[in-house]
Amino acid sequence: MGSIDLNREWLAAEFVNQEMATRHRxxxxxxxxxxxxxxxxxxxxxxxxxxxxxxxxxxxxxxxxxxxxxxxxxxxxxxxxxxxxxxxxxxxxxxxxxxxxxxxxxxxxxxxxxxxxxxxxxxxxxxxxxxxxxxxxQILSKPIVLCIDYIYSHIHYRITIEELAEHLDISTSYLSRLFKKEMGIHVSEYINELKIEQAKNMLQYSDLKIIDIANYLSYSSQSHFIQVFQKITGLTPHKFRQKNFRNTWNKMPVPGESVSNE
Structure with missing residues (x-):
């Protein structure tokens, strides 16, 4: 019933916006x-x-x-x-x-x-x-810029260096050397750091379960995700959430599931 009421409210708001010729920039x-x-x-x-x-x-x-x-x-x-x-x-x-x-x-x-x-x-x-x-x-080469763009747009998938090299049409060994030279870390480290940054935001600003976050970021298991998270941040996901969760932000529970930290 609630979703029907929201739909009606949205349609009414849309009608008012159209009547007032309200347009976004x-x-x-x-x-x-x-x-x-x-x-x-x-x-x-x-x-x-x-x-x-x-x-x-x-x-x-x-x-x-x-x-x-x-x-x-x-x-x-x-x-x-x-x-x-x-x-x-x-x-x-x-x-x-x-x-x-x-x-x-x-x-x-x-x-x-x-x-x-x-x-x-x-x-x-x-x-x-x-x-x-x-x-x-720092001036990044075109392959590394394209590599980073690809990683960002596929961050919730499992990304391998072979996949990246194929996307860029270069060898894995060349990509590995070039990435380390320009970014200062290995490709796999960069991917994990970016995934963990995503995870930190989700832990801080949502009520998503830790296992759901691990699955969303395509870790092989919850335990593997926790291991990587702790290695990079020094805290377990649960401890990080306890320390950083902001109650003033809108919560985003998984539909149909009860709120849980684990």
Missing amino acids: GLEPEFDFYDAIATGNLEAVKENCKKKMFVDMNGVGKLSRDPLRNMKYHFVVTAAMIVRYCVHNGMTQEKAYSLSDFYILKADETMGIEELNRIHDEMCIDICSQMKEIRKQ
């Missing part, structure tokens, strides 16, 4: 902004901040009826997108997610829209400045 300017941050284009980022684009709510989704909470939710979306763009462009995952967590916590503590906008601008300029320095030091 195009995605290209938003993607261009993320790309400017990730490529260290400081001038473009500062120009965008001067225009106060973040506080302009015209054409953006309404995520809360409370104006400040609505903007905080949009801040989280922005931070999450920036992280992904920056990791793709050479920032280490741990640093990117640490920066994101730091600024999201700062945003969560704000009491006004102007203060939130200031933190948004500081975040974007700070991360863009760091990306500018990273790109001075």
